[in-house]
Amino acid sequence: MDVINKYGTPLKLSYLPKISSQIQKAKQWFGEAITNNNYSGTYTYCYCTKSSHFSFVLNEALKNDIHIETSSAYDIPIVRILFENNKITKATNVICNGYKRPEYTDYICDLINEGFNCTPILDNLDEITAYEKGIETSCNLGIRLATDEEPKFEFYTSRLGFRYNDVVQFYKEKIEPNPKFKLKMLHFFINTGIKDTTYYWSELSRFVHMYCTMKKINPDMDSIDIGGGWPIKTSVHFEYDYKYMADQIVKTIKKVCDEEGVPTPNIFTEFGSFTVGESGAAVYSVLGSKLQNDKEEWYMIDSSFITTLPDVWGLSQKYLLLAVNGWDKPYKKVKLGGITCDSMDYYNSEAHQNLVFMPELDEKEPTYIGFFHTGAYQESLGGYGGIQHCLVPAPKHILIDKDADGNFSYNLFAPEQTKESMLKILGYKA
Structure with missing residues (x-):
């Protein structure tokens, strides 16, 4: 009043302390999950800027030692302003997602050439051509995998990302022979978010098995990026066990990797609505x-x-x-x-x-x-x-x-x- x-x-209204509170909760839950499961990989919190690009959101979020994920060419000028204002450093992870127009890939190449820790996530087979031409140094790459959508969705498979069947051949033909590139990360995104459903755990397991397949032929691979995000409270009756879900994600990844005899990857998450909603x-x-x-x-x-x-x-x-x-x-x-x-x-x-x-x-x-x-x-x-x-x-x-x-x-x-x-x-x- x-x-x-x-x-x-x-x-x-925007109540800024809530942003930091959410980030610290997630860091604590994943930290506990990693400790409790004797997980050898690290955890990195990324904020996906598309949820809210406002400066007051980024300024508050970046107080918490986090990293960022972008989805548009115009995100990159924001990255530069944050750097100029000492909100981020060149060591800050900038994960670049999305189906990219030439302007976006040009901006990404500029960041990499200037020494920023920028990882483009390939969304289609042709995207790498822009980096072959534009990147003058070496860089890390990621690949987004196309997940199957929920059964009630209008389409069977997401329009975004690589087909699972294309990944190995693409790596062998386009990335492995090129000393400029290292494939470090696989990206996983569920449109409906992280939920305790058979569908979600099935897709996550399939994704981690793909990571294990790639790790066996590509020693550089060491990270997975889990998108989709946690839900937020939209009703007074809302219930969601965040701590349990963090534990189960870590446990599932570790279980699949142990079965495959592969070291567990570093875990990145991309939380947008959870951060700022x-x-x-x-x-x-x-x-x-x-x-x-x-x-x-x-x-x-x-x-x-x-x-x-x-x-x-x-x-x-x-x-x-x-x-x-x-x-x-x-x-x-x-x-x-x-x-x-x-x-x-x-x-x-x-x-x-x-x-x-x-x-x-x-x-x-x-x-x-x-x-x-x-x-x-x-x-x-x-x-x-x-x-x-x-x-x-x-x-x-x-x-x-x-x-x-x-x-x-x-x-x-x-x-x-x-x-x-x-x-x-x-x-x-x-």
Whole structure:
């Protein structure tokens, strides 16, 4: 309420200490798993920047001795700025993923030629040609393997990465004869994330068996990169045993390697949503209510779900939804509507039930509601500072930090988008 009273709504919050807290938890869980399983490899935490590219996110995350994973050409100028500002060094691992345009591979070559610890992860058979031409020194390479998607997915195999059957021949023909390259890493990514399912453990085991096959013919291979990430809390009923999952990942890798008689690899993870998701929130005012038939009551918010929480609209994503005030008032079943003219601009159910309950409205006091753990992807997907549906402006964005004495500080990162900025983009103003 302090923030709402100072800045008004709609607004977005970023609570920076949560980012460091998440990183330290993961490091602790994997550290314990490595110790408990007598695992000989190391653990490296990478933040995948695509979850949120904002400087305040990277600045906070990099306080925790982590490394980064990129997915776009424009990530590389960010890497350079971080280096210039002493947030990273040339020894920091920069894992470069994605299907790459020429600009991206050119930037990667420049980093490597300048001595950065940059590892391009090959996504297709032709990508290596760019590095053969552009890299003047030697470099480490990785290969992404195309995993089979979950049975309910529209496609059988991921469009990203190499087919398992192509890896050995590709290595022998393109990497082994070339003194410029060392194949150090295999990359594994499950689109639906790390889950305790037969599907996940089956795919992970298949991947580690492939690592063992490559290690036997390629002594340089020593690392695996596990993408997909851990889930975050999106409901008050959310349960996930992170410590158990870290232990089982390490245990599975060790078991397969022991069976194959191969040394265990160093483990890299790429956590994006887990790193930054739970640091974010969106807060709205209820403008008023509308009873549209005998029993469907709508609370209309002072913004739009389509523009500020596009996962809600595009993926039917559910978030932790709570009233900010009015907890002592009677609650009623409602639906939440955004102010655009789009019929899909609504939120009508929690992750654990098909209902939303909110306090009854009070003419004397505005009602505020908050969506929590919204810190990953929303600005990337919805666009930040650009044209939004029905010209609904991007809300103000507040950064919240806490010092060593437990005192909070609030800083306005960006004001609400202005009509002037929109008119300029649309061509009405110079």
